[in-house]
Amino acid sequence: MHNNPLPLSMRERDLQLFLDSLGVSLPCVDTAILDDYIVIHLEVFAAALFEANDNKAVLLAYRIQGRVFPLLIVFLRGSEEIHFCHSTLLLASYVQGNRMANLLRKVTDTFFSNDMNKMLEILEPSWMNTPLFGQLDCRIFWDTKPEIKIVTDLFLARLGKVCRIPLFPSVFYYNNVYDQNLLEAALSELDECRDVLVLGTGAGLEAVCVALKYGIHVDAIDINPVAIANTIAACRRTGTEHLVHAWVSDGWTEVTKTYDAILFEAPLATNTVDAQDPNRYDFGGKLLRKVLHGLSSHLKAGGRMYLMSRPDLTPFLPAHGLQWEVLRYFETEDGLAIHKIWLE
Ligand SMILES: C[S@@+](CC[C@H](N)C(=O)[O-])C[C@H]1O[C@@H](n2cnc3c(N)ncnc32)[C@H](O)[C@@H]1O
Incomplete structure (x- = not known):
């Protein structure tokens, strides 16, 4: 998220730290490009951290008015029982306001309304027709507090x-x-x-x-x-x-x-x-x-x-x-x- 000129909220800054640590840099703001989904392949070391099959993991993002927002990290995990794993990167609010949060939620829901094979094809064509056992939510736990x-x-x-x-x-x-x-x-x-x-x-x-x-x-x-x-x-x-x-x-x-x-x-x-x-x-x-x-x-x-x-x-x-x-x-x-x- 190097493309955001506004001061970021605490969670947006955390998200930026997280993505930076995975070696992900989002494309720069380009208002000439139309709003649409973007799929970015994560580096092998980053996919390995998630124990992703074949060291393949992708970031699904969405471009709005030239600016790219991360939506999900997705990968497959498991050998006999393969799971579709996703980490949602959506935040409750963005410095751009609630309109942006709602819009991003909507495009994420739209993505999930595809049938599974279509989603796999969009994310990584080699994943098509993978027999899936289930889904795993590997999200960021934002609300965890120390208990010791x-x-x-x-x-x-x-x-x-x-x-x-x-x-x-x-x-x-x-x-x-x-x-x-x-x-x-x-x-x-x-x-x-x-x-x-x-x-x-x-x-x-x-x-x-x-x-x-x-x-x-x-x-x-x-x-x-x-x-x-x-x-x-x-x-x-x-x-x-x-x-x-x-x-x-x-x-x-x-x-x-x-x-x-x-x-x-x-x-x-x-x-x-x-x-x-x-x-x-x-x-x-x-x-x-x-x-x-x-x-x-x-x-x-x-x-x-x-x-x-x-x-x-x-x-x-x-x-x-x-x-x-x-x-x-x-x-x-x-x-x-x-x-x-x-x-x-
Ligand atoms: C049992 S966890 C402890 C984490 C943390 N100290 C805590 O209390 O929650 C062990 C930590 O060692 C790290 N680790 C494993 N191999 C390592 C290595 N070769 N060099 C440095 N850190 C390593 C892991 O990534 C993990 O964060």
Whole structure:
């Protein structure tokens, strides 16, 4: 949405972040072109984030008076049971006013009034005649709010309210028991810290909490560019964008600094081949091993990592250089722990 001269609403700006992170740039304003639907193919990496079949996903947009508005992201997912998946990008209102919102809703309804095969043909001809099992709504969750008590207490104390933090498709749901235990164990221990890193930031909740509680600079990284967009959106919603710097990094690859504290709610090491979701699983514990083997280069003297993972870290730790203790165990079907790890 680089084609909009008006100041954008909060949600329009979030939507722009989301689309930018997928590498989508909408065509520029061109009033000479008539109003019509536009289909834009997403890049392979973006389709892969949605686990789209054949790495194919498209953005359906509509041009009104030369300006292009995104309507939907659509892709197919599944092997035996193939689903037609769509993420609606429509907003309740646009800075151009309600007329625009109504118009966009209408053209979206008109698109959905086609029979399924016609829709598939318009979106991606190679999808025609695909036997579909059903539809999946993979939308942005605009109204989600933090529910973890340590977080809601902090929000109320610092902001006077618990504000909404949107959750973009492909990003890990932030109201989870792993995050709760990590924050309960680590947040109160960061008193003396000046430089904190959140590894695998997801939607950005931990970064926001550290920034809100201590008013210090926080770096936040994730392999998923949509998680980085989500973290920036979370910071904008909480007034912490001047404190948090977020960027894409696969483990340590794009990290050069050293830190007083590093928080990492790790995907769980597993040997199950079909556990492919990078939010949840770390096949063979490769990421955990790499992170722990590189950790000593990223900790200051006295620095430590707070890690949510399985209770036994021995298979993943380097032979020398690090010490660790379990701060707490907590019960899930896997049996998990919060570890504190520091330089020997
Ligand atoms: C369990 S989620 C935690 C998300 C977030 N911290 C939260 O509490 O909601 C794990 C995160 O690690 C990220 N991740 C997975 N592999 C990664 C890698 N190689 N480098 C950096 N981040 C990675 C995922 O994208 C995901 O956001």
